[in-house]
Amino acid sequence: MVRLWLWLWLCLQLPGFCANLRLSQTPDRILAQTNNSTDILCQTKKEHTGVYWYRWNQGRQQFEFLLFSNSLGKSTYGVNVSQEKFSVRGTSSQSYSLHIGRLHASDAGMYYCSISQSSELILGSGTRLGVVDVLPTPSTSTPAPLTRRPSRCKPKSKAAGSRGACSPLVWVPLAAGALILLLSVVPTARRFYRLRRRLWRRIHRQ
Template sequence: MQPRLWLLLAAQLAALHGSSVLQQNPEYQMVQTNQMVVLTCEARTTYPNKRIYWLRQRQAPSADSHQEFLAAWDSIKGIVYGEKLDQEKLTLSQDASRSTLHLAHVKPEDSGVYFCMIIGTPELTFGTGTRLSVVDVFPTTARPTTKPTPKKKVCRPPNPVTQEGLSCGPITLGLLVAGVLVLLVSLGVAIHIHCLQRRARLRLLKQCWQREKLQRWKNATHPSF
């Protein structure tokens, strides 16, 4: 297997399963053109006399992915840059366990996935990766402003609950109707009793008058001696 193809395959695996040994920050960053970008790679274990390399993958891992070496820190030579790389745009600093990559005046073509890497024996150890997106203008989710449509005024009758005095709710209305019915029934009963009493009085007067008339007739036909 060719070294470049092997490096590409290892980077693709790192994009899917980043090592917890090399922790990169941030995981994702979006910046505007001509801004400064700072990426860090921290080794969780000690790697004596081993360089931390920085690689860039121009697009998502695939068979056509372009993997390029950016820079590495050498204790004797200092920064070792990749081929055809603008050294004024990229700087690198490193201490015992952390490597920091500085990118100045970034452009949209600098977008991609940045990996740090340590070459072991025989395996390669990749960092978790940082996805960088460089845009001219930040995307916005704000909706276009529209003039609010004036609402039509609807004339509604006043709410009986807010009126002063008794409310005309269903319970109150039912009580009023029940009270009226009771009054009507009581009035009807009183009128009926009054009529019965009057009829009884008239019947009694008629009976008394007939008795008195009969008594007068008896006295007239049978005079007493």
């Protein structure tokens, strides 16, 4: 018995120490409401004599043996374990479901299914069960605002100020810059035109 508890402790402290592809456990997490019920599924891929169910008690820092269910459907319960609260339902020869009824806060913990083969203990990945009085409501996402096309400039009131995109403080410097650029281009164009005429005259004189 001491060896079994030592093995369970190693399985808890070292994730993957006892986990095996021959045994799967779902779901990973359950959040249930008080006085409701829930189920944990355990599936095996090899022949076995039965399935053990354990619970890791975080407060007491120890494993609690819940029950053992053999392949014939008969169950053996641990000390002070209620048969009305815990029961195993065999959905098939390789699939077992632990049913937990009338949930209370004391039922919270990490649940493991386990099988024993050739003096080897194979442990499931575990299911963390949380029990609350009120389930949290799903958060509603705020829809993204619709993208609007840029509107034309509209006159603003005096109270709004004169710093908008249509303000003279914005477009007057831009217009002045464009005018200066245009004036600087005109002399260059004239010089280019004169140089072109000179070259044309020289060619014809020759």
